[in-house]
Amino acid sequence: MKALAIGLMSGTSLDGLDICLAEFEKKDKWTFQILKAETLPYSEDWENKLRNSIYLSAEELLELHSDYGFHLGQQVREFIQKHQLENISLVASHGHTVFHQPKKKFTLQIGDGRAIKLETGLPVIYDFRSQDVLMNGNGAPLVPIGDQLLFSEYSACLNLGGFSNISLQSASKRIAFDIAPVNIVLNYLAQQLHKSYDENGELAEKGRINEALLHQLNALDFYQHSHPKSLGIEWCNEYIFPVLENIETLDALATFTEHAAQQIANVINEYHIQDILITGGGAYNSFLIEKIRSKTKSEVIIPEKEIINYKEALIFAFMGVLRMNNEINVLSSATGSSYDHSSGVIA
Incomplete structure (x- = not known):
């Protein structure tokens, strides 16, 4: 099977939105190819909004969750138009982490996936962490499934x-x-x-x-x-x-x-x-x-820039592909949840 997927990642350091289009193929094992990838810097306004999101009232935070979802959707739409992309299977969005308190059974990544879907017309998978936290996991780290299936040649x-x-x-x-x-x-x-x-x-x-x-x-x-x-x-x-x-x-x-x-x-x-x-x-x-x-x-390996910069966005795209196929995309051995599971809300 083959899938073309876009992965979105916004890290805690707020240096911008990583957007990565990759093709995934499964024969004996999964392989990938990064086709297009870029980091879209945040405007000063967006950087301040996201940086200060932890201090917002519930009402203001809900508004930002929606606004940021539309912003992500617009960024994806422009990325697709700029590169004249076709036949994209899905968009997988990590969202931006505001709160992460797994011991209290909650984690919050804002950027409503339904807003991304409305902007792009594509299936969107988002909120990858909450299910794991509800299952007594840490909701993190999530990339090990990609490390295991896409980067298994490294210790x-x-x-x-x-x-x-x-x-x-x-x-x-x-x-x-x-x-x-x-x-x-x-x-x-x-x-x-x-x-x-x-x-x-x-x-x-x-x-x-x-x-x-x-x-x-x-x-x-x-x-x-x-x-x-x-x-x-x-x-x-x-x-x-x-x-x-x-x-x-x-x-x-x-x-x-x-x-x-x-x-x-x-x-x-x-x-x-x-x-x-x-x-x-x-x-x-x-x-x-x-x-x-x-x-x-240990031998320390620094790969090409594309992998350095976009490995997380790539793996979230991959997690979206696994989720759409209802395959395991979160490993309990990594997060501490009660069992391996397929996580992410589908819009």
Whole structure:
């Protein structure tokens, strides 16, 4: 079977909407080809709306959920027209995460899929996380199904986005979990120095590691727990941002980069990972990558830009294809839910 699907991904770092058109084919195993992909930067207005969505009233949040759905639909429609695309099977939208509190049985990704359908006329799959959370799962990470079926040649896959998360085969099952915050903190610090992000880790390289802060970060309770586990902005607001406030910004960048590298290397070494595929915006942070390399014997593989930038959008497109075929697209071994399931609301 073959399917042409568009995947939409908006990360916590708010650097834009990733949109990816890919063809998927299943013979002996699933294969994929990315045909068109781009990142559509948010206007200042949209970036502010999404960044501040956590503070809205219920009424305002419902309005944004609808507005953002129409915005996503318009972006997809323009993408289709620009590239003169035809025969698209579906659109799969991750939405933008506002709240993620699986222990309380809820997670919220805004961007109403029904609005996307109204704008595009295509079947839309959205809200991939809520079902898993209701089933006692973390609702994250979801990409391991794609890692298992599309990137099985690598021992492990590491995504360096707002948060770092890893997925790997362990004792015949796919496990996955969040490791530590990355760009959600590094970007926040870089913005204090009037940069949108720390390019190549050059700012962090200028700072000095604050050993007391590093020890405090490494001692956080989250790192002492085994998987499955996931992180959200609320955790950073409570445990990370407050402890960075009285530290010189360059030193905070240096220390947090070292902290992220240590936590990532700890996991790579714990599982004796032979080779690891690294994607997400953090793959371009050469200072961070070199720190990870120096702390582990694993072969670190940085793929072509298309995979670095669009792997998550690609996998959400793939999850949409699986959902339309009622095939498993969420692994309980990764999320901690009661069993594997096929998740996503179909509009």
